[in-house]
Amino acid sequence: MAKKFSGILLISDLDGTLLNSRQEVPLRNQKALSRFVSEGGRFTVATGRTVKTAEEFLRKVPVNVPGVLLNGSILYDFASQKILWQAFLSPGIKELCREILKRFPKVTVEFMCGNTIYVLPDKETSKWRSVADDYFTSADSMADVPDEIHKVVFAAKPEYMQELKAFIHSQPLDGIETMHSCDHLYELLPKGANKGSGLLKIAEIYSIPVDHIYAIGDYDNDADMLRVAGFSAVPLLSSEMAHQYADIRLGSCENGAVADFIEYIDKSISLYAEGKL
Numbered sequence: 001m002a003k004k005f006s007g008i009l010l011i012s013d014l015d016g017t018l019l020n021s022r023q024e025v026p027l028r029n030q031k032a033l034s035r036f037v038s039e040g041g042r043f044t045v046a047t048g049r050t051v052k053t054a055e056e057f058l059r060k061v062p063v064n065v066p067g068v069l070l071n072g073s074i075l076y077d078f079a080s081q082k083i084l085w086q087a088f089l090s091p092g093i094k095e096l097c098r099e100i101l102k103r104f105p106k107v108t109v110e111f112m113c114g115n116t117i118y119v120l121p122d123k124e125t126s127k128w129r130s131v132a133d134d135y136f137t138s139a140d141s142m143a144d145v146p147d148e149i150h151k152v153v154f155a156a157k158p159e160y161m162q163e164l165k166a167f168i169h170s171q172p173l174d175g176i177e178t179m180h181s182c183d184h185l186y187e188l189l190p191k192g193a194n195k196g197s198g199l200l201k202i203a204e205i206y207s208i209p210v211d212h213i214y215a216i217g218d219y220d221n222d223a224d225m226l227r228v229a230g231f232s233a234v235p236l237l238s239s240e241m242a243h244q245y246a247d248i249r250l251g252s253c254e255n256g257a258v259a260d261f262i263e264y265i266d267k268s269i270s271l272y273a274e275g276k277l
Contacts, residue, residue, distance in 0.1 A: 003040030004269060009065065009208045010036065011199055011225065012258050013217035014047040014057060015182075017235055020254045025060045028256030036262050037062040044068075044202065046195040046217070046225055048151075048181045051076055052115045065206060068198030070112055071181065071221050073150035073189055075201055083114075085201060087190035090175055091147045096168075098142055100154065104164055110153040111145045118145045152188040153181075161186060180220040187221070196224025216261050218242055218253065233261050 012018045020026055037043055043061070046068035047054050054069060058078065066077040066084055075085040097109050101120060111118040118139040139145050154164060165186060168178065177189045195217070203213055215222075215229035218238040226232035226245035234246040235257035243249070250260040 004266070005036055005039045005041030007040070007208065008212050008214065008265065009042045009044075009203065009206070010214045010216075010258075010262070010265070011044050011046050011068070011202070011229070012215075012261075013195075013219070013222050013225075014045055014049060014054060016218040016238075016253050017216055017222075018045065018061070018253075018258050019057060023057070025057060026254070026256040026259070028259040030060050032256070032259035032262040033061045036265075037064055042206065042208070046198060046215075046222070047071070048153075048187070048221060050112060050115050050117065066202055068195050068202070068225075070151045070193075071179065071187060071189055072193040072195050072198045072224075073112075074114075075198055084205075086150065087193045089149045089152065089188060089190055093149060093152060093176070093188065094142050094145065094147075096171055097152060100164070100167070103167060104156070104160065106160060107154050107156040107164060110155060111139070111149050112151040112153065113146050113149055150190075154186045154188075156184060158183040182219060194224040195222060196226075196228040199225050200228060214261065214265055216250070216258060233257075233264070 018025060018029060033043055042065045044063050044065045044067045045054065045058065048071040049069060051069060063078050066075055069076050073087050074083055077084055100107060101109060109120050116137055118137050120139050156164065161184070175191045177191055177194060179187050179189070181187055199213065199215065203210065210228070211230035213229045214231050215225045216233045217226055218235050220239050220241045223241050223245050226242060232246045233248045233250050234242045235250055236252040248264065250257045
């Protein structure tokens, strides 16, 4: 007899979704995911983080299929510790970033190259960076940054973002995707690299039909993933864009929104089996 969650893929964002505001995986999520996987489910994450900055949180949850990292620039197999697919920004991205640093001195630029994050720092904006300072490698100049860049992140006070975005979008952006990952981070990625395209690659590897895919996320960078999944959810206090693509709104990430989602999936399967859905 097939296990209850066999054939189902559940994919979750990390920050603001699987994790609470204290950067912890709530115990409810840990228990629910253990049950989900033990009963045949496949679980993974889609995040803007690198392997290094994501793995510390994944030791407490049973990830059993590859994950989407750097918001879609990398598909990574945690079991074999290998990159299955990756995409890079064109080398010309450095010239755009050089011009931005001249025009916007209060903006920090992060260059994410695999597991290494190079930063052209500004002490005034360090509090707005995407992760803790311990994860960064300081660059004295653009020459210190490799050409193989998976993602660029601009970090600054939210009130600087409109002017920064207006300038970025006044420039040629061929081969580039742009997105917000929170109100003080704006990102450039290779065209076609996003959480949605990464999710579809995983589904193809495991021959999982789209209607067996459940996705949960809370912000604009989750929108593509929420849009392409068979059924999507957002935690409480998610962005307006994320809400547009969600089929259901759940409780807060503080109390275990992923656990809420698994309970919903469980009930839906039971109702379907009883002919009530």
